[in-house]
Amino acid sequence: MLTINSIKNGIVIDHIKAGFGMKIYKYLELDKADYSVALIMNAESKKLGKKDIIKIENNLEMDFAVLGFIDPNITINIIKDETIYKKIKLKLPSRIENIIKCRNPRCVTSIEKNVPHIFNLVDEKTGEYRCEYCDQIYKNKNVSL
Structure with a gap:
């Protein structure tokens, strides 16, 4: 079984359509990151069947319009002290x-x-x-x- 620990402070990009996680990973240039990043692909989801998740142990500036354009069903969770501080539901930008x-x-x-x-x-x-x-x-x- 795969185990990915929770993050203390950072961002979790959740409810990514299966297969789109790598697209977001590349867009955010997470391959150049010097902090912990977890890309989970094809995770089981009751809502979507399968989904991708990205966990980032850091706070990043992100363009939510671009992420919403890539996948409007994404949820961004801002994590502080291992709890969800803020939840942002994306949609298609106007x-x-x-x-x-x-x-x-x-x-x-x-x-x-x-x-x-x-x-x-x-x-x-x-x-x-x-x-x-x-x-x-x-x-x-x-x-x-």
Whole structure:
């Protein structure tokens, strides 16, 4: 049986869709961490069937919009003195900037340099975003609401 000890102070990223833990691990650059990090993949979950969990024995600055875009079902638990100090439930962000790139070759973001790629959420159920400049649709296939 696998045993992962509790952390004293840090962050637990829970309810990650199975298989997405490594994506978040890489995004947060946890492979370069000099503190304890546990990536648990395919853990049993009553709610999800299987899930990934990341435990970080440190406090990090995180962009919740990016994490919510990767997986809107994530829960962030802030741990202080081995107890949950704060719980944050993520969701799809209503607006994202420079997370995805517009693929429309006629979009101003493809022609001009230094123009931010801005997308606005159009449909939360399908995870559909629309480019602010050219109305190109991007469907977030990671959404599992």
